[in-house]
Amino acid sequence: MTRTTPHDHPLADPRPLYRQVADQLLGELHDGSVPPGERLPGERRMAEHFGVSRETVRQALDVLRRDGMLSTDRRGSHVALPGSPAGSPAPLAFPVGTLADEPRTGARATVAWEAPPAEHAVALGLAPGRPTLVHRYRSPSAGTGGRRSAVTSFSAVALAEVEELARYRDRADDSAAAQLRRTYDWMRRAGLALHHRDTITRPTDTASVRVVRRVHDQYARPLEITDLLVDTRQDALVYEFTLPPAG
Incomplete structure (x- = not known):
């Protein structure tokens, strides 16, 4: 200013x-x-x-x-102004694969300070049982009956580097609403380049798709891992990828 x-x-x-x-x-x-x-x-x-x-x-x-x-x-x-400032890249919404026109009826996002799933702990380099910030997202799909749910665990690096994320620790009780849709923008503003790797599989005998997204920075340090489950009977998956650090 x-x-x-x-x-x-x-x-x-x-x-x-x-x-x-x-x-x-x-x-x-x-x-x-x-x-x-x-x-x-x-x-x-x-x-x-x-x-x-x-x-x-x-x-x-x-x-x-x-x-x-x-x-x-x-x-x-x-x-609370809509949109992004002129000349800035469109922010990549968090968590991956959620519906763009949130908030919608039935959608809920919360955070907890707890031990992440074992697969997440390994990906983030966390010792077994060590707590971290865990984000949960659940939403019905409009008019289709399908649902999307996502569990994200953040690394110690993400919490140390991104001030906006670290602030959630004191109120991460898995009950209060927590909209972290600007998480990737916060990471960029902290000087982190975001490299995304998505693994997409279809669980046996289901109409769902599982997407596992791993995000690391320019130093190959893990930042977060998201496990997204999507009912794909009528929904489409839309992806956007790497963004450079802000500035």
Whole structure:
């Protein structure tokens, strides 16, 4: 963000100062200064950026929140504008193979801090029984009766390198909803190149397809493994692959 000072010409603009800040911040968000879904800087930093008090920033954020431009949870305020900033690659949704038009009725995603499946532990280089962040996704397919379910385990490297993932540890009780759809974008912003390897098999005597996705970074360090089961009676599988690190 380039520093701005909305109070330099107080007589030229009849709008309240907090509204000026809200409008300027919204303009910067439309320009892609903070990508959709990402967290805004703290109030103190934004107060310095706009040259106003933290209370004025707080009022400006309230305006954008009421207008549906921001969403707020325990981790802070996040940009709720649709789409991606111009010139940025389309984000690869997590977990692999989930339906693009989420949220949908019946879909649920949670995280737990627990020992992963044995196959996942081996792939991630984790000692048997060592806990990590495990993400579970379950969704019915619209109008077909088919279902998709995915279990993802993250490596110690992913949790150490990606701040947004690490924050989930303290509330990973496998009950609260946890939408991690921007996980791959978070990884890229942490400077990680993402290399995906998918293994697709069809379990015997079923109408399902199993997809095992392994993701590692540019140093061949494992980041995550996802085990996806898809009822394929009518659904199609759509894939996108390697993305470079951000910046």
